[in-house]
Amino acid sequence: xxxxxxxxxxxxxxLLFIYFAGMVGYVLIEQFSFLExxxxxxxxxxxxxxxxxxxxxxAGRIFTSFLLITSWVAFAFAITRITQYIxxxxxxxxxxxxxxxxxIDNLNHHVIVCGFGRNGQQxxxxxxxxxxxxxxxxxxxxxMDRIVEEQPGLIYIIGDSTDDxxxxxxxxxRAKALITALPADANNVFIVLSARSLNPGIQIISxxxxxxxxxxxxxxxxxxxxxxxxxxxxxxATLVSKPDVIEFIDYLSGAEGEAIHIESVxxxxxxxxxxxxxxxxxxxxxxxxxxxxxxxxxxxxFIISPPEETIIEKGMKVLVxxxxxxxxxxxxxxx
Numbered sequence: 001x002x003x004x005x006x007x008x009x010x011x012x013x014x015l016l017f018i019y020f021a022g023m024v025g026y027v028l029i030e031q032f033s034f035l036e037x038x039x040x041x042x043x044x045x046x047x048x049x050x051x052x053x054x055x056x057x058x059a060g061r062i063f064t065s066f067l068l069i070t071s072w073v074a075f076a077f078a079i080t081r082i083t084q085y086i087x088x089x090x091x092x093x094x095x096x097x098x099x100x101x102x103x104i105d106n107l108n109h110h111v112i113v114c115g116f117g118r119n120g121q122q123x124x125x126x127x128x129x130x131x132x133x134x135x136x137x138x139x140x141x142x143x144m145d146r147i148v149e150e151q152p153g154l155i156y157i158i159g160d161s162t163d164d165x166x167x168x169x170x171x172x173x174r175a176k177a178l179i180t181a182l183p184a185d186a187n188n189v190f191i192v193l194s195a196r197s198l199n200p201g202i203q204i205i206s207x208x209x210x211x212x213x214x215x216x217x218x219x220x221x222x223x224x225x226x227x228x229x230x231x232x233x234x235x236x237a238t239l240v241s242k243p244d245v246i247e248f249i250d251y252l253s254g255a256e257g258e259a260i261h262i263e264s265v266x267x268x269x270x271x272x273x274x275x276x277x278x279x280x281x282x283x284x285x286x287x288x289x290x291x292x293x294x295x296x297x298x299x300x301x302f303i304i305s306p307p308e309e310t311i312i313e314k315g316m317k318v319l320v321x322x323x324x325x326x327x328x329x330x331x332x333x334x335x
């Protein structure tokens with residue numbers, strides 16, 4: 001039980017203790033039966049003022065007076081505590097945290113975004129465009145409070161991404177990918193090491209600020225290392241030399257191009273009827289409307305605009321352009 005839940009239940013626990021103590025006291029002092037003790041404790045604690053079971057002894061009167069005072073103080077404490085939590089919004093925070101944890105438990109094959117600065121927010125925005133489930137880990141509560149006002153449905157955890165327990169809470173064992181976008185390369189290296197040890201099969205993409213951190217992140221287990229400053233400069237220069245190409249790529253990755261996807265379809269994702277067939281037969285499968293823009297062979301080499309006679313074998317991937325529905329139809333997922 002967390003601290004907030006205990007603070008909310010504390011007044012109830014005190015009242016139950018007073019109730020129990022009252023019943024025990026009447027049994028020991030006045031030799032009342034269980035039912036008589038229950039009745040006397042009830043009318044005393046609630047200050048109802050009904051008739052006593054029978055005449056009390058002096059010790060019984062003193063005990064009843066003490067029970068009345070303590071129960072009144074307990075009720076006042078309970079009302080004060082509950083009012084305080086309602087005014088401070090603690091009740092809403094408690095139930096909000098419960099909703100978030102329930103949402104996290106339902107996540108599967110999702111993406112974990114560590115750090116919600118500029119790069120982390122851009123990554124999350126793109127994931128959202130392409131209907132990818134993701135969860136954010138950020139240690140700055142004020143940052144998340146501002147963002148949640150604009151994105152009330154955001155699933156997030158306030159915590160340190162370098163902590164294994166925080167990664168486990170984020171469902172690292174069920175996640176398909178992790179993006180670490182912290183500004184400090186040392187923290188990114190630590191997160192990559194932890195994530196790789198917790199889930200050896202997860203795809204890890206890390207940000208790097210310094211050039212000499214690239215090799216360290218790859219050695220730690222990152223599948224891809226991105227240097228935002230380097231990409232930004234290249235992107236700006238290419239806008240001068242090849243503006244239409246860059247604008248088209250930005251269109252595909254932005255909100256306006258949400259319906260268009262470039263996706264790699266692996267050999268195992270193809271329907272069994274067209275595995276091991278030529279590229280021409282695969283692209284003509286059910287006339288789904290997707291276009292092949294390249295393939296990736298078993299050695300990881302890319303071939304742009306491959307010949308139609310190319311046979312797609314095990315370990316190869318087909319890079320296609322089309323709508324999400326067309327690509328799913330190509331895989332045989334739409335009947």
